[in-house]
Amino acid sequence: MTTHTLFHTIHQLSRELTKQVNDTLQPFGLYSAQWAVLFVLKTKGSMSQSALCEYLAVEAPPMTRTVQRLAKQGYVGQTPGEDKRVKVIHLTEKAQQAYPEWEQAVLSMNDRLLECVPEEQRVFMQSMLNEWLGKMKGDLHE
Amino acid sequence: MTTHTLFHTIHQLSRELTKQVNDTLQPFGLYSAQWAVLFVLKTKGSMSQSALCEYLAVEAPPMTRTVQRLAKQGYVGQTPGEDKRVKVIHLTEKAQQAYPEWEQAVLSMNDRLLECVPEEQRVFMQSMLNEWLGKMKGDLHE
């Protein structure tokens, strides 16, 4: 087996999944990158922008853009922290209220996309891919 | 297990892999999208631009850009086909000559990235991910 195939498959899967998320959230005027931020803020609570970056493994510049767009749409607020450099991002009331609808759309999409993959395989894939990713990123710190 | 985690892991893996390819090919002035095209042309032979799109599962506009940049660098040529709409893309002598060096760099990168993943798991991942992708894309045609 050529390794090219594996890399290509992963790349293609990634593109297809974000496309699906975008299609699902389009009726709400949201994009996949925005959803990722909203999801983290909802499940983990308010946090600084850099914490969001670390959690989502994304560099600072794209996060600035995503947060600013969410702020413009009125879904997040940026309150200055005790350290005057940091901006603590939190969901607004508007976002809290709309969230269940968004979540329901995403969850049903997930079910649809994964209904053909047995639970057992899902867990297996997740653990293998995650372990691989961890080793790849870990090796870079040496 | 939440499905978000699986999606996020795949997305992150995809980004990390293309980043690695970019770093590997930077000394040669090439980017991952260009490499994908060069690799296909080398292994499958000359083909039309739309055939490249289908093979790499990419839309036409990005392919136009990638091919044009490769042409500007002198690595591919575009000869009009019998059908005057199509452009048949082929590797130039310059690319044929440089290819082994590129390939060697990419192959050693692959080895480095996959050395911590046993062959058995590699095959397993590939087959599961590919099957999933196929079902996802197949379901869309109904």
Added chain:
DNA sequence: TCCAATTAGTTTCCTAGGTAACTATTGTAG
């Protein structure tokens, strides 16, 4: 204490990919 190094965030510019609208050519039905 005060200056240097670090950190949070932003700006600018790059690659990668997608959608919509367009041109030019080829096929096809009437």
Added chain:
DNA sequence: CTACAATAGTTACCTAGGAAACTAATTGGA
């Protein structure tokens, strides 16, 4: 034969992400 549909590629504009250079604030060391 002609008009209309389909196809190959391009152009313009969008999201997503990364690297480098920058500003402002904080921390640490001489």
